[in-house]
Amino acid sequence: MRSTKILLLLLSLIVTLMVALPSIIFADETVVSRRTTVVTTSVDTVRPGDTIRAGEIIGRSNYPAVQPYLSPGNYELVRQGMPMRIVPSSRLDWPPPYLAATEKYSPQCSLGSDGSLNGYVAGLPFPLMDPNDPYIATKIIWNYTYRPMHSDDADIRYPEIATYSPYDDDSPINYISMGHMAFYNNVGRVEVPPIPTDPDARASGIRSKFAMFPFIEPSNMHGYGLLRFRYLDTHRADDIWMYNRESRRLRRETESTQSDVIAATPAFNGNPGSSMGGMVIAPTAPFANTLDSDSIFGFAANPANYNYRFLGERRMLAPVHALRVSEAACPGDNHMRCMENWEIRRLYVVQADARPNTNMTIPTRILYIDSEGWFVTASDQYDRHDRLWKTLVNFVTYDDRAAPGARVAVYPYKRFFQVGMIDADLESGYTSVASMPGPHAPGPDSWYVNMGAVDNSFFTTANLELASNRP
Secondary structure, three states: OHHHHHHHHHHHHHHHHHHHHHHHHHHHHHHHHHHHOOOOOOOOOOOOOOOOOOOOEEOOOOHHHHHHHOOHHHHHHHHOOOOEEEOOOOOOOOOHHHHHHHHHHHHHOEEOOOOOEEOOOOOOOOOOOOOOOOOHHHHHHHHHHOOOOOOOEEEEEOOEEEEEEOOEOOOOOEEEEEEEEEEEEOEOOOOOOOOOEOOHHHHHOEEEEEEEEEEEEOHHHOOOEEEEEEEOOOOOOOEEEEEEOOOOEEEEEOOHHHHOEOOOOHHHHOOOOOOOOOOOOOOOHHHOOOOEHHHHHHOOOOHHHEEEEEEEEEEEEEOOOOOOOOOOOOOOOOHHHOOEEEEEEEEEEEEEEEOOOOOOOOOEEEEEEEOOOOOEEEEEEEOOOOOEEEEEEEEEEEEEEOOOOOOOOEEEEEEEEEEEEEEEEOOOOOEEEEEOOOOOOOOOOOEEEOOOOOOHHHOOHHHHHHHHOOO
8 A cells, every 4th residue: 555655646736747847848838938039129200298299300490390300411411301101100120031040140249358259150149139238339339230121141232322412402513423332241140041151251251341342433433443342350451452454464452442433442532531621622523522431331341440439329310211212202313302201210329530640630539330230320520629510311102122123123022222312411512322233233233132133253353353443
């Protein structure tokens, strides 16, 4: 009898453990799940107490209403006549492969003592933001670096930059156009093999590659091009080459020259830039331009060359469901005058100060970064005397294609496309407006994102010279 009772007790204990064990296992999994679940911000739209209303058109008569929701520089653009249409806000979802990579790999990411990123594989490094974290500014910049806009590769065909004089803002004084603006990431790949890391990363130490070539217009820059490599070692400077077709010369450039305006670097016209970024002393009209290479997409400089300070999280207006060139109602050629959609967004505000001895023409940038899409919506740039000098606004759209008539570059889910940008010199009055694609592009297919349109073979100095010397 006693043995029977013992057996019954043992069986009862075993059953209890069998029931409890799955609970223990799933409790552990729940903890892990909480660590890896991506927390997305709730949609923040116009509130009853706001000074703006959905559907409202902002123009010269009522522009003061938007001042609390814009950067000082962007507000100046509206004051000068940039129109806005206030629309309801909506959520921005990431591409599913990028979301899956974030949930899988983000728990292993951390910052080194020097601000370097450790343990990164793919996706967003830091999906959980704590405003009390003393390192939040650096984490925001790393999230921007590996943003979901183009995780693997991108080839933007026929972008254009039109520059307008303060004396005539109806017709551009020149165009700069090029065949390709392309990216390739060796790490963080989630859609196009090799995934998640290209073997070239280990062989070359290169993290990402950028190309901008060949230049098509103006005629005296035809065939010029730029190539830029960024390394996994954050202490290593970018390798930058510029090709001059006229002299058939490939020249190395420094990182500091990339904060000078495009066409003001030595490889183009011998002008190393100035306190006015080379604009006012450009030798010929075709070189008039305000946009610098480090401001492409809002912030393209080597992150290691800056110190960062978190200025807060703000409810601000940004164009994240922007109209495309073919859709926008513009009174003239100047797309700064186009009526665009702006909505309330939650933005992280980060101040980027160039480190000593980097000799950046733009020493201070205030970056406004969307807390869902992780792209720069605006940037105010200050000169060496801490005066507001230039301002930038990015026009981003969220759709399954970059242009309404696209037939090839179409995606199974919505993603982010930057379709335009305004870079305005508030001191000189010159303004450059970038369109991607440009209004003179041969077709609507322009943004080839994570489609394998370019690979490592595209980003070589030999290909730069070959493409730049084609008729």
